[in-house]
Amino acid sequence: MIRAAAAAPLLALAASLPVAADPGGDPLAWLQRATASARQSTYAGVVMHMQGERTTTSRITHIFKEGSEHERIEALDGPRREVVRRDNQMQCYYPDAKTIRVDKRVTARFFPSIVEGPVESIAENYRLALGKVERVLGQECQWIHLDPKDALRYAQRLCAELGSGLLLRAKTLGPRQQVLEQYTFTELRVGRDVSRGELKSTFLPQSRDWRRDVQRVEEQGPGSTGWAVTAPPAGFRLVGEMQRTLPNRPQPVTHLVLSDGFAAVSVFVEPMSSPPRTSEATSEDGSLSVFVRPMGEHLVTVLGEVPPAAAQQVGRSVGRQAGAAR
Amino acid sequence: MTQELSSLMDGELEAREAERAIRSCCGNEELKRKWQSYHLIGEAMRGECAMPGASTRRIMEAIASEPTVLAPKRPLSTTAGRIAFAAAASMATVAVVGWIGMQDRGAPAGPSVAKSAPAAAPVVASNVVPLQNVNDYVVVHRQMPTADFYRPVANQAAGGR
Numbered sequence: 001m002i003r004a005a006a007a008a009p010l011l012a013l014a015a016s017l018p019v020a021a022d023p024g025g026d027p028l029a030w031l032q033r034a035t036a037s038a039r040q041s042t043y044a045g046v047v048m049h050m051q052g053e054r055t056t057t058s059r060i061t062h063i064f065k066e067g068s069e070h071e072r073i074e075a076l077d078g079p080r081r082e083v084v085r086r087d088n089q090m091q092c093y094y095p096d097a098k099t100i101r102v103d104k105r106v107t108a109r110f111f112p113s114i115v116e117g118p119v120e121s122i123a124e125n126y127r128l129a130l131g132k133v134e135r136v137l138g139q140e141c142q143w144i145h146l147d148p149k150d151a152l153r154y155a156q157r158l159c160a161e162l163g164s165g166l167l168l169r170a171k172t173l174g175p176r177q178q179v180l181e182q183y184t185f186t187e188l189r190v191g192r193d194v195s196r197g198e199l200k201s202t203f204l205p206q207s208r209d210w211r212r213d214v215q216r217v218e219e220q221g222p223g224s225t226g227w228a229v230t231a232p233p234a235g236f237r238l239v240g241e242m243q244r245t246l247p248n249r250p251q252p253v254t255h256l257v258l259s260d261g262f263a264a265v266s267v268f269v270e271p272m273s274s275p276p277r278t279s280e281a282t283s284e285d286g287s288l289s290v291f292v293r294p295m296g297e298h299l300v301t302v303l304g305e306v307p308p309a310a311a312q313q314v315g316r317s318v319g320r321q322a323g324a325a326r
Numbered sequence: 327m328t329q330e331l332s333s334l335m336d337g338e339l340e341a342r343e344a345e346r347a348i349r350s351c352c353g354n355e356e357l358k359r360k361w362q363s364y365h366l367i368g369e370a371m372r373g374e375c376a377m378p379g380a381s382t383r384r385i386m387e388a389i390a391s392e393p394t395v396l397a398p399k400r401p402l403s404t405t406a407g408r409i410a411f412a413a414a415a416s417m418a419t420v421a422v423v424g425w426i427g428m429q430d431r432g433a434p435a436g437p438s439v440a441k442s443a444p445a446a447a448p449v450v451a452s453n454v455v456p457l458q459n460v461n462d463y464v465v466v467h468r469q470m471p472t473a474d475f476y477r478p479v480a481n482q483a484a485g486g487r
Binding site: 244247 | 466
């Protein structure tokens with residue numbers, strides 16, 4: 001009965017999708033379907049993002065064509081800027097600075113494409129369950145619950161539209177079930193209502209003589225930077241290791257990325273010209289925790305969508321890899 | 327006071343504190359507005375805003391006018407220092423990226439926090455991590471740089487022409 005009520009506008013989406021058949025009562029299948037739907041379907045709408053107490057809105061257009069994702073995200077609050085993405089290649093337009101930044105997606109989260117890791121590793125670190133079916137944005141929506149198996153990650157609540165599996169809303173909950181971060185569509189069009197023209201940056205005509213800032217990333221294999229996280233929280237694995245050149249830093253910064261399948265943690269190790277004056281420091285806002293720790297002639301900064309204790313554990317176990325030159 | 331208001335809203339204050347917070351709230355226009363905006367934020371968080379347009383703007387305005395120099399709500403470890411933010415302009419830019427500054431109000435923490443946390447006045451901490459340092463990394467982690475991130479680059483470009 002509930003299924004039959006799945007709203008008409010998304011039926012087109014469901015029909016056009018190579019999504020798995022009815023995932024039934026299996027939350028893992030629902031997660032897989034949400035991942036596939038976010039990637040392989042065509043949709044456009046407005047997404048509201050709440051982190052801590054701050055709210056931002058952006059317009060998103062997503063088209064899947066010839067095996068690739070094409071996406072444009074336009075910030076609707078504050079200074080104008082846009083991200084045009086093709087799979088993991090991103091071009092970010094900054095009209096204020098007349099700059100186009102070219103970067104590769106590593107840790108960026110673009111709702112509704114927020115389930116990144118293999119769903120199997122998510123199942124190792126979270127207890128999965130199906131919640132209520134609720135009406136969200138005029139659609140019947142299945143809540144999927146991800147409850148952490150330890151205190152080193154946050155609970156997630158994902159709401160997938162019944163017909164297509166597309167996520168319409170996602171919440172990150174703190175230890176008292178309080179909402180720390182939330183994404184929600186506030187407007188959504190799907191399928192043929194979305195035209196390819198909407199993917200073009202609105203800055204395309206004027207951006208021809210803009211500076212192109214190609215983000216220099218030297219992606220190397222694990223262990224290549226000489227730094228390692230020796231005792232990360234259970235379930236967190238190294239998914240990226242690179243040297244980044246940042247505009248405001250004289251020297252390249254080591255960037256390690258850990259993930260438990262859902263939450264990502266970045267570790268930055270930066271050489272200090274003078275000994276840092278700070279002791280260890282921790283802060284949190286919404287779902288984001290930041291931990292800073294001086295380490296000899298280096299400063300370690302850890303940040304990610306994890307509880308502060310997880311950021312601290314990561315930060316305190318950063319060290320030189322055995323055999324690396326000092 | 328802002329902190330107390332936030333705690334009041336979260337139901338974290340005891341009767342006498344709550345009474346005091348309510349009294350001062352109702353006698354002060356600015357606090358009244360804050361109280362209202364906190365409810366709007368709460369509604370938005372609970373998904374009760376049917377039409378985000380006008381409300382969102384008001385929320386953003388309210389948030390933009392909040393103090394921006396902050397300390398953690400609770401001691402996270404015995405050795406924890408503070409990550410203090412001193413530049414309002416940078417905060418505003420950071421907010422735009424979809425990231426959020428470190429605010430000592432709002433982000434709900436342990437129930438006892440409200441009583442021990444400093445008021446939302448600027449905090450001068452002895453262990454200060456420069457704002458820019460942390461902001462840059464947030465920008466890299468979220469991969470959504472702000473125009474501010476490019477200012478030095480943009481200036482060079484202008485100078486070179």
